[in-house]
Amino acid sequence: MRQLTKPANTALDEPQGQVGEAVAHDSAQRHVTGQALYVDDLPEPRGTLYAAVICSEIAQGRIMSMDLDAVRQAPDVEALLTLADVPGENDIGPVFPGDPLLTSDQIAYYAQPIALVAARSEWRARQAAQLARIDYAPETPLLDPLEALAQEALLRPSHQMQRGDLDSVLAQSERQLQAEMHAGGQEHFYLEGQVSLAQPTEEGGMLIFTSSQHPTEVQMLVAQVLAIPFSQVTVEVRRMGGGFGGKETQAASWACLAALMAQKTGRAVKLRLPRQQDMRMTGKRHPFINRYHVAMDHAGQIQAADIEVIGDGGHSPDLTDAIVDRAMFHADNAYYLPQVRIRGHRVRTACVSHTAFRGFGGPQGMLIIERAMDDIARHLALDPLDVRKRNLYGVRGEITPYGQKVEQPILPLIEALEQSSDYRARRQEIRRWNQAHPCLCRGLALTPVKFGISFTLQHLNQAGALLHLYTDGSVQLNHGGTEMGQGLHTKVAQVVASTLGIPLSRIQITATRTDKVPNTSPTAASSGADLNGKAAQAAALTLKQRLTEFWAEAQGVPETSIQWSQGQVFWGEDQALSFTELVQAAYQARISLSATGYYRTPKIYYNRAQAQGRPFFYFALGAAVSEVLVDRLTGEYRVLRTDILQDVGESLNPALDIGQIEGGFIQGMGWLTSEELVWNDQGRLLSDTPATYKIPTISDTPPIFKVALYPCPNPEASIYHSKAVGEPPLMLAISVWSALRDAISSLSDYRLSPELDPPATPEKVLWAIEDLQRRLGGVA
Amino acid sequence: MIGFFLNQRWIEVDDVAPEMTLLQFLRTHLMHRGSKEGCASGDCGACTLVLAEPVKKGQGGWRLDYRSLNSCITYLGQVNGCQVITVEGLQAPDGRLHPVQQQMVEQHASQCGFCTPGFVMSLFALDKEKAKPSRLEVEEALSGNLCRCTGYRPILAAAQGLTQQPDHFTQAEAQVAEHLWHWRQQHMGALHQEDRAFLQPRDWEEWQQSCQAHPDARFLAGGTDLALETTQALRAFSLIDLSRLALLQQLRCDEAYFLIGAAVTYQQAHAFLTQHLPLLAKLMPRLGSRQIRNAGTFGGNIVNASPIGDTPPVLLALEAKLVFWHQGQEASCQMTDFFVAYRRTALPPSALLLRIEIPRPRLAPGQSQFQRVYKVSKRRDDDISAVCLALNLTLESGRILAVRIGLGGMAATPIRAYAAESALQGQVFDQAAVQAAQQALAESCEPLSDVRASAAYRLRLVQNLLQRALLEYEQGHSMEVDQYATVD
Secondary structure (H helix, E strand, O other): OOOOOOOOOOOOOOOOOOOOOOOOOOOHHHHHHOOOOOHHHOOOOOOOEEEEEEEOOOOOEEEEEEEOHHHHOOOOEEEEEOHHHOOOOOEOOOOOOOOEOOOOOEEOOOOOEEEEEEEOOHHHHHHHHOOOEEEEEEOOOOOOHHHHHHOOOEEEEEEEEEEOOHHHHHHHOOOEEEEEEEEOOEOOOOOOOOEEEEEEOOOOOEEEEEOOOOHHHHHHHHHHHHOOOHHHEEEEEOOOOOOOOOOOOOOHHHHHHHHHHHHHHOOOEEEEOOHHHHHHHOOOEOOEEEEEEEEEOOOOOEEEEEEEEEEEOOOOOOOHHHHHHHHHHOOOOOEOOOEEEEEEEEEOOOOOOOOOOOOOOHHHHHHHHHHHHHHHHHHHOOOHHHHHHHOEOOOOOOEOOOOOEOOOOOHHHHHHHHHHOOHHHHHHHHHHHHHHOOOEEEEEEEEEEEEEEOOOOHHHOEEEEEEEEOOOOOEEEEEOOOOOOOOHHHHHHHHHHHHHOOOHHHEEEOOEEOOOOOOOOOOOOOOHHHHHHHHHHHHHHHHHHHHHHHHHHHHOOOHHHOEEEOOEEEEOOOEEEEHHHHHHHHHHOOOOOEEEEEEEOOOOEEEOOOOEEEOOOEEEEEEEEEEEEEEOOOOOEEEEEEEEEEOOEOOOOHHHHHHHHHHHHHHHHHHHOOOOOOEOOOOOEOOOOOOOOOOOOHHHOOOEEEEEEOOOOOOOOOHHHEOOOOOHHHHHHHHHHHHHHHHHHHHHOOOOOOOOOOOOOHHHHHHHHHHHHHHHHHHO | OEEEEEOOEEEEEOOOOOOOEHHHHHHHHOOOOOOOOOOOOOOOOOOEEEEEEEEEOOOOOEEEEEEEEEHHHOEHHHHOOOEEEOHHHOOOOOOOOOHHHHHHHHOOOOOOOOOHHHHHHHHHHHHHHOOOOOHHHHHHHOOOOOOOOOOOHHHHHHHHOOOOOOOHHHHHHHHHHHHHHHHHHHOOEEEEEOOEEEEEOOOHHHHHHHHHHOOOOEEEOOOOOHHHHHHOOOOOOOEEEOOOOHHHHOEEEOOOEEEEEOOOEOOOOHHHHHHHOHHHHHHHHHOOOHHHHHHOEHHHHHHOOOOOOOHHHHHHHOOOEEEEEEOOEEEEEEHHHOEEEOOEEOOOOOOEEEEEEEEOOOOOOOEEEEEEEEEEOOOOOOOOOOEEEEEEEEEEOOEEEEEEEEEEOOOOOOEEOHHHHHHHOOOEOOHHHHHHHHHHHHHHOOOOOOOOOOHHHHHHHHHHHHHHHHHHHHHOOOOOHHHHOOOO
């Protein structure tokens, strides 16, 4: 037998990469050298075909006739695929039915897929796709969410949460306000577009390389579309070039189409969407129309709140039910509402099916209560920060409208930020500055975020991991989460390193694969590290326990005397051997060196019929102060400074967490400022390229941008008492929108609250200014 | 045939489609997949790489000029006689990371990593250009690189840590440059496939021969817009690249005019504009992105005749004249007569724009000039105008002697605001005059509503921009938000 590798001496000064250390992203070196491989970078198997999608040119109506002969006869074309070629299920709706993969009849949205062509090059396939001749009987598309609601065009039943006798309080109150606002959607604009490579396997199965946040769902849908068992489909995701929710359900179509074409031709097939098609064909953040009606006392404390949120789900349910639920769960944000009713509607329009996007409805829900806070402050001539503080959970009550107790107060975090950002002094300075300037005005706002952590669909709150120890002391780690840039693999590896007391460099993280860890949940809802970290920890603990028992028995010492640290295992008085030596000894003693780990989140439940429960394991807290400068003549503005304090519990990796906070904030700022989705009256997206849809660039990052972590371990037993960080920071950007409203309000000496629907483009800012000035004329 | 260095490796190519982009060639022919395609339209920068061009130094010897480019909208033929530097080539021969790569790792400046190669290459070009760049210089250099993950703060930190350490490119620079220089002397760049060609004439004679051989060829002057016909509309055509024609590269002044060759890129003109044409210089940071400014040309921007092109409003306000070659001789046309309809110009078919001539200001004693250019867009950097207004006033004792106003985004073509000019002409530059001009704008402009702005907003903008100009005239300093949003 070949001898086992001689154990290397573990250098004690080797970087350990344990939990809490700011180690670099595991792929950082590969990112900067171009060696990190994305699906489109993988070498194609010999004979690979390239596919292009033929899609509808109307938003609503029927296909009358289809002439695809020219497509079929175009140079280098090998195959054409239509609905008739789908052997299995054509509906790939992830939760509820309603998402046909291909259509030959009804058209429900602009750019709906109709056929797929495969050619010997991408260029030829795309050129061929242009040759399709399709006649339609177009209908007037239903695009207005309010009209859809009036017609009861609902994707799912409406839902309601209520506490107390709201109506009588509202009826009797002297001080009342109400308003309606529209919040725009958002294009994900992951830098890597949708792409899949499907490779037939010898047993009639399929191996799929895809850029998906949900490999298990891709596996299931590909199997169902092909009419083969799940076990014959393997899906691999090494990394995504950004996801943000846009690859939770929206990656599946392209994997299914590539698989169908691969099955039909017996060859590998790659399908990569051109950017414009990607923007036209995939769902976006839901546009919402929200309303509030509140009663408050003289100090601005809300007595009663009636809130209604209307989510525009597009043509199919997709994840809209859960997204509107989350908007409802966050329509209180950080504020206690004594008497409250929250209603949520899911309307159907002739649009792409709107989908998950970082925050998952939470941001849209929060906007309405944050708007109410500002409006109340203007109405009562109070500082908006004072109104916010007086209404916080912990300052007043602790029970949310859905019955969950808010156990951690948020006031201390807000006050810490108020101090560190010098809010009060800057408020005074800005008032003076605004009075002196002829055409510019500054605005300031501090807004909090309280974000519920857990999938609200209970069964998704589970995860698995697979851990192998090899006899050279190296470790291979696999888990069900996917890497989209957030550093999940790094964090989970740090958890395993800490659990086994070995340096991070020993751990090889491998691509997420459905044949290694089965039946996984999407990497979404900020849950990646919480769930997969725990599962990987469980696997590591299983192995650690197994080896500890073995060594304790071999040495005749109690298990409790054995300690694992810095790549060594210590026992007795001062005896030690290296981790590798222990692994080799265990191998020779025929101890299994592989284990799975599993985790499910405790405590959570939600009774939908009663709208009561504990949907969230815990809340992630945070707050931001933003200062803006607005040009009264043009509506142009700049963010001058942002200060953030975010509660990530006991940070697993401060560098990665700060990266999530900064990135989430800027992405949220884009949603609320420059990112404007424009559809024409025929339901065609006009902002369908990066030339017309503008995400923030480097000069939009505030010149002063201070991010700090709030030092406070998670009271719940989360992984190392950390807190999730993926989504919550996005909503910190509401401070920018609120600061813009503050700047405009200054033109009325803070007496009037402006109408400024997000995205607050320069145009909308200017109209808000003019509207306010008109109202001011009316008041004066 | 074309020849170029890909990093340190010399490559010669002949039989490739003329519309092949550099990015496609790298990714599909050479399997160099470090450079990514994010949009294939020059808007995201994920495909950014660096092009080095040979420059002959005064006393013999050669050096290289480095510039970042979007390889997705660069045709392969354009890199003939250049060194193409990609992310795969940056590591030192012993495998050490290049300092820009090291900075990016240390600052945690990559998350999903897809945009990262592009950022690394823009930073590489910046590092070659500037030691210890300021924040503004970093923003300018990275204006064409989108990142959706990081929020940019760590990338700014990485950029500000650059120190221009010599690298293996420095070592090979003189040798590479000399090789490229001689290659250019010896070969005219050309690619042929089927009946189409990419041709890169080096002189007038080669240009005429090229036109005769391929009368249907498109003229290529940077290609930042033309290439979209290839990458978005999938069109194939022959191309005649104008970048090597010295006649179109001039940048000089004579007694009466400032002369800008039609194929001069925005970035090449940077110093010249700063010295002579401050109004154009002021616009430059807002024109496209750095990668676009490194490739796009004045001639291309004008002939393209987009109603929202960036330079025409300024050139209209400066009373520029266009000189072109037609039927064997030079002819000229005033800028004001050039744009005849949406995307249509007075340039005759097969004519070639040679240069732009901008009259030098002649101010009598006691006269002064007041010039402003304002571009308003949804996003500050790398966005297209909702409206652009260029104002050129000559004043004497507060009274307006001459006024020229150029507008973009206000009609189917760039226009002069004649009615507003009449309202201002001869008046004292004050509130009453501005109000009259605003009224004239309302009566004379009929802008469109589109994805960028509504007609009502566009009109209100041009009116209010005149108001802002007056405020700045009275107060003697800028009133733009950008002035306050910097930390340098």
